[in-house]
Amino acid sequence: MENLLDLNFLIESFPAIISRLPVTIGIAVGSLLLSLVIGVAAALIKIYKVPVLSVITSIYISFIRGTPLLVQIYLVFYGIPKIIYFLQSEYGWLQSADVNSIAPEFYALMAFSINLGAYLSETIRSAIESVDRGQFEAAKAIGMTPVQMMLKIVFPQALTVAIPNLGNMFISTIKDTSLVFIIGVIDIMGQxxxxxxxxxxxFEVYIAVSIVYWILCIAVERLLVKIEKRARRYERGIA
Structure with missing residues (x-):
């Protein structure tokens, strides 16, 4: 009679799965950092209604929010090499670029950054717009440049507002990295x-990997709670 669960195999699979944890965390953290740059740029473009760029940004956000992440991963994985080949053949650009040497982790990082950047842009935009407009006027009155105003007045307060949503998106990104195996990335799900x-x-390995994801997300959630509390104390201190 076949056993329902091979407990020994389940336990023995943990070390091999955990060994690929740096790949999962690296893609999640790297994409979060890159997407913050994309999100801030897109948010500012929409807030200040920059001609042409505002329309392009709206189309980008709408497209990303309206298509599955899986499709976006494939578009990046097959699209970037085609673009590089086109630039090489038509314009002689990027001649030193060897598409075959590009690691699949790079495509995963780009796909997740583009995806997360679209969602973060709306979070960051609403966080910036939540800052009291009077502080904008006060910053202008004391002679601050727009860059100084954003870095010293607006962004610190907006970040505090945005942290909960940023945390939720980061946890979702960690779980979504389970898709990267389709392009050859060996993360914990691939392993x-x-x-x-x-x-x-x-059945056994999927139980094991689900436990690893579960523990990882709990750890990240606890860390984000501490960061949010510290940010709240900092905000109250400034107030």
Whole structure:
């Protein structure tokens, strides 16, 4: 009679799965940092209604929010090499670029950054607009430049407002990295699939990888709670 669960195989699969944790965390953290740059730029473009760029930004956000992440990963994975080949053949640009040497992690990072940047742009825009307009006028009155005003007055307060949403998106990104195996990235989910195919014990490895995701997300959530509390204390101190 076949056992419902091979507990030994489940336990033995943990070290191999955890060994790929740096890949998962690296993609999630890297994409968050890059998406913050994209999100801030897109938010400021929409707030200040920059001609042409505002329309392009709106189309970008609408497209990303209206298409599945899986499709976006494929578009980046197949699109970037085609663009590089086109630039090389038509304009002689990027001749030193070897598409075959680009690691799949790069495509995953780009896809997640583009995806997350669209969602963060709306979060950042609403956070910036939540700052009291009187502080904008006060900053102008004391001679601050727009850049100084944003860096010293607006962004610190907006970040405090945006932290909960940023945290939720980061946790979602960690879970969404399970899709990167489709383009050859061996993260914790990819490692679980490989182990499952070798031992024909998919149920066990999927239980193991789900526990790893669960613990990782709990740890990140606890860290974000501490960061939010510290930010709130900083805000009250300034007030």
């Amino acid at each position: 679980a699939k490989i182990l499952g195919s070798r031992g024909l014990a998919f």
